[in-house]
Amino acid sequence: MADQKKQVKIDVGDGAAIPSKSDKGLFSAWLISFFLAIAVLLGLLFYPNAETAGKYRDILVFLKDGIYVTFQVTFSSILLAIVIGFFTGLGRLSKIWIVNILASTYVEIVRGIPLLVQLFYLYYALGKFIQVPDKMAAIIAMSICYGAYMGEVFRAGIDSIDKGQTEAARSLGFNSAQTMMYVILPQAWRTILPPVGNEFIALLKDTSLVSILGVADLLRRGREYASTSFDYFETYTMVAVVYLIITLILSKLVSIMEERLGQHDQR
Secondary structure (H helix, E strand, O other): OOOOOOOOOOOOOOOOOOOOOOOHHHHHHHHHHHHHHHHHHHHHHOOOOHHHHHHHHHHHHHHHHHHHHHHHHHHHHHHHHHHHHHHHHHHHHOOOHHHHHHHHHHHHHHHOOOHHHHHHHHHHHHHHOOOOOHHHHHHHHHHHHHHHHHHHHHHHHHHOOOHHHHHHHHHOOOOHHHHHHHHHHHHHHHHHHHHHHHHHHHHHHHHHHHHHHOOOOHHHHHHHHHHHHOOHHHHHHHHHHHHHHHHHHHHHHHHHHHHHHHHHHHO
8 A cells, every 4th residue: 555645834924933932942042032132232332442332322312213114114014915815815715716816916016026026016117106115115015925824824714714603603693704704703713813923023024114105214224323423333233133133923822822821722
């Protein structure tokens, strides 16, 4: 008898690695990376040479506004992306042919075009017809891009719920909308939330691209400081460390959320 090979799906995204305690190697790597990043940050800010330490402190103060803008763009984009993704996911599951085709086409087109090209197209190309402020253009472009990815997250999450749940709800007199809102989504959220958290981290890292549009995010503020002080090594070291600390903290929060959801499912 021929050996039956088990098919394994490998799903690798550009989000952060989630440090689950069940994966001791990854969890240990997260601990090392986090405390190393904190040690580097403190080492720079309290460097024995007062002049060097003062320089790094000045850089961090200068980057403060950029950190705020980065989170502002990230939160605004992810909220819009979740809304877009929700309706896209429903469209991908719709039995109405035209709705399914439109949603699927949107996903294929957006996922086939790099985010940087989408930013350029919305801000510069469409700027020939309509002027969109740089920050708004960044939020819209990132929402549209990540909305396509969120659509697949919602589709997979909703599709993971046993069909018997839908049949049971319909037998109780629920219509399609009520079944989705009161039966399917409350169960699907436990599957949807972890990848949404991962996409949030990936989106935060991708906000570095919006600096090209002139948005004063973390990277843009770093470029502004470096271009005037010529302290490129110091500035970009601080930018990299700040990004690393933020993403490591967020990845740990996503890990905690996954663990709690897992404990809830086991009850």
